[in-house]
Amino acid sequence: MNDPINVLTLFLFNIVLVNIPLLYGTTGEIVVEKAGSLNLGVEGTMAVGAIFGYLAGCMTNSLLVGLAVSFLAAGLCGLLFALLTVSLQANQNVTGLTITTFGLGLYFFVGKGIGERWPAMTGASALVNGFAPKELPLLSKIPLLGKVFFSQNLLVYLGVGIAALIWWYLSYTKTGLRLRAVGENPGAADSVGVNILLYKYIHLVAGSGIMGLGGFYMALYMSGSFEGSNCWINGYGWIAIALVIFANWNPLMAIGGTLIFGFFNTLQIYSGPLAGAFPGVLGWLNAVPAQLFKALPFLITAIVLVASSVRKREGSGQPAALGLNYFREER
Amino acid sequence: MKSQQPLFHVIKREDSRPAQQLLAYVAAVVLALAVGAVLLAVQGVEPLTFYRQMITMGIPGSRYPWRAVENFIKLFVPLLIVSLALSLAFKMRFWNIGGEGQFIMGAFWAGVAGMLLGESLPQPVMVLAMALCGALGGGVYGVFVAALKVKWGTNETLLTLMLNYVALYFLQYFAETKAGWNFFLDPQSARPKFAKFPDNAQMITIPIGPFNLNLSLIVALVLCALIFGYLNYTKRGYEIAVVGDSPNTARYAGMKVGKIVIRTIFLSAALIGMAGALHVSSAGVMSASPTNDVGWTGIVVAWLAKLNTLGILLASVLITVLQFGCQTASSSYPSIDANFANLLQGVILFLVLAADFFTRFKLVLRSRKEAAR
Numbered sequence: 001m002n003d004p005i006n007v008l009t010l011f012l013f014n015i016v017l018v019n020i021p022l023l024y025g026t027t028g029e030i031v032v033e034k035a036g037s038l039n040l041g042v043e044g045t046m047a048v049g050a051i052f053g054y055l056a057g058c059m060t061n062s063l064l065v066g067l068a069v070s071f072l073a074a075g076l077c078g079l080l081f082a083l084l085t086v087s088l089q090a091n092q093n094v095t096g097l098t099i100t101t102f103g104l105g106l107y108f109f110v111g112k113g114i115g116e117r118w119p120a121m122t123g124a125s126a127l128v129n130g131f132a133p134k135e136l137p138l139l140s141k142i143p144l145l146g147k148v149f150f151s152q153n154l155l156v157y158l159g160v161g162i163a164a165l166i167w168w169y170l171s172y173t174k175t176g177l178r179l180r181a182v183g184e185n186p187g188a189a190d191s192v193g194v195n196i197l198l199y200k201y202i203h204l205v206a207g208s209g210i211m212g213l214g215g216f217y218m219a220l221y222m223s224g225s226f227e228g229s230n231c232w233i234n235g236y237g238w239i240a241i242a243l244v245i246f247a248n249w250n251p252l253m254a255i256g257g258t259l260i261f262g263f264f265n266t267l268q269i270y271s272g273p274l275a276g277a278f279p280g281v282l283g284w285l286n287a288v289p290a291q292l293f294k295a296l297p298f299l300i301t302a303i304v305l306v307a308s309s310v311r312k313r314e315g316s317g318q319p320a321a322l323g324l325n326y327f328r329e330e331r
Numbered sequence: 332m333k334s335q336q337p338l339f340h341v342i343k344r345e346d347s348r349p350a351q352q353l354l355a356y357v358a359a360v361v362l363a364l365a366v367g368a369v370l371l372a373v374q375g376v377e378p379l380t381f382y383r384q385m386i387t388m389g390i391p392g393s394r395y396p397w398r399a400v401e402n403f404i405k406l407f408v409p410l411l412i413v414s415l416a417l418s419l420a421f422k423m424r425f426w427n428i429g430g431e432g433q434f435i436m437g438a439f440w441a442g443v444a445g446m447l448l449g450e451s452l453p454q455p456v457m458v459l460a461m462a463l464c465g466a467l468g469g470g471v472y473g474v475f476v477a478a479l480k481v482k483w484g485t486n487e488t489l490l491t492l493m494l495n496y497v498a499l500y501f502l503q504y505f506a507e508t509k510a511g512w513n514f515f516l517d518p519q520s521a522r523p524k525f526a527k528f529p530d531n532a533q534m535i536t537i538p539i540g541p542f543n544l545n546l547s548l549i550v551a552l553v554l555c556a557l558i559f560g561y562l563n564y565t566k567r568g569y570e571i572a573v574v575g576d577s578p579n580t581a582r583y584a585g586m587k588v589g590k591i592v593i594r595t596i597f598l599s600a601a602l603i604g605m606a607g608a609l610h611v612s613s614a615g616v617m618s619a620s621p622t623n624d625v626g627w628t629g630i631v632v633a634w635l636a637k638l639n640t641l642g643i644l645l646a647s648v649l650i651t652v653l654q655f656g657c658q659t660a661s662s663s664y665p666s667i668d669a670n671f672a673n674l675l676q677g678v679i680l681f682l683v684l685a686a687d688f689f690t691r692f693k694l695v696l697r698s699r700k701e702a703a704r
Binding site for chain 1: 341343370373374426428479483484485486488489490492493494495496497499500501503504507508627630631634665666667668670671672673674675676677678680681684685687688691692
């Protein structure tokens, strides 16, 4: 157990296992932000996806139903956001924050309301099996990396797959490029015949749905045990918003960013064992306060934000019309 | 010929209709309560009983009714001040969503002053010093974001959001680190635990019979009046309005927009920091999460009130009743908890945001528009 290599493997394995919900949240938010909308409701959207996906998955004993319902429930939050900000021109910051307030309120309301009848995850074998590690043939035999990256559960592979798919969609498909035009300059996109309304609605809903999948992941990771005081999402939605910036609105970089943020996130738990396993090299870890690890993702993102605004570099992926509502008559 | 025109057009309204607006808001609250009633009924809770307990906040029939009023004030004061402060920033379209962080920094620096000087200064001086330290701490934490925004156009929404968490974990470090230098903690306790403030660093209360009136309530109400005057009757308040309306117009009129933004955001963040100071001083002890989400709720209140100073006073009463009331009422039902207030608050705001559309825009049907041509 205390074998240094074991500790290191377990640490790296957990970086992936624990932090994939961040990738879902980030990929979803990238889709939303590329459409030019800043949705600050990631935390609430993930919570709604998590609880309804989990309950549906338990009731039907099906991983697929759980995934579908979490996508749909979170997608409804996205629809609400789209309805208010796209059609009714409401302020995006306020609407997003309200989605979070509402979503967390709903989460606790449903959870508390079910109370004693709360279904245990052990009763739903499909969910337990779905979240069990699946070793990929050949790849999982690679020393260290095989265990860390290729012996994870299905939802880890799905999350990475979705991120890669969205990257391809945004970079190489016609609709993806049009979507980016909507986020950069909706007036110009409108004038060449892109249906702004349709593009915004579809991507705001789909992006929120992807966040919901991350919520479902979190539910399974927490073994579906509902606590009245702490939401499963536990701030991941906020970190995801930070990660979008850190990843420069690029889903592939979000995969790397998830590992980097995940590294700090997991280090705060593993700093003790790591320092014990490698006293010579990593002994200093014990002296670093855990709160620093928690703050680092936000601190790094703040620095990235400031640095990129100072450099005003060409390559920034931030959509030019981010956070601005599009009103056709003011074009 | 087939018409290419859509069924209706959306047009900005030039006129404002305060009566309709008020009606829309009342309808939003009533509708939200109706939605809440259905949800409560689903959970097997009698909605009317619950709402009655919520609105009365457990005051009648209580053995210590004054205690409830005092607790209500402790929740109400930070929310009112933070909402007022945020409205200053929002009026300039500066999206300060860093209220949480600025509140924490205010609480932190007030705490430093209270713990280090609390023994040596008389109470009125001490409370004032804490408020000033808090204001300075919060103000500095907010103003450098404004400076970055003015200088380089840094996105203030995202930056203030990030700084909330930096502040939170900064404070948690002091809350959870047991060490000789950490003057915040109780030396008697083996586990890290905040020590109570010295007596002179506790908020001044004015006893009226059995009731202790928290001085911070008077401060908050005075601030409310001052901000109303500042926004409506001073040159600086006018500048805020112009910059918010159109920075280009302001620049053309010879206003130094950058300076106005920086000045106003410092004021906004300083008030939030001071709210943090008043809050910890009223609580009598530091807390690892002192905000009670007031930085978020303040945004809701400011928006509900359409950034109108008197509206903020009303909306913060409403939201505090909702939150404090739900807290009290839910204690007698196992299936409901204080988060029910968030649910209601969310529904109210969704409805208000939707209703806002119809006060800001109007729909014109195709046939009518064409007929007008």
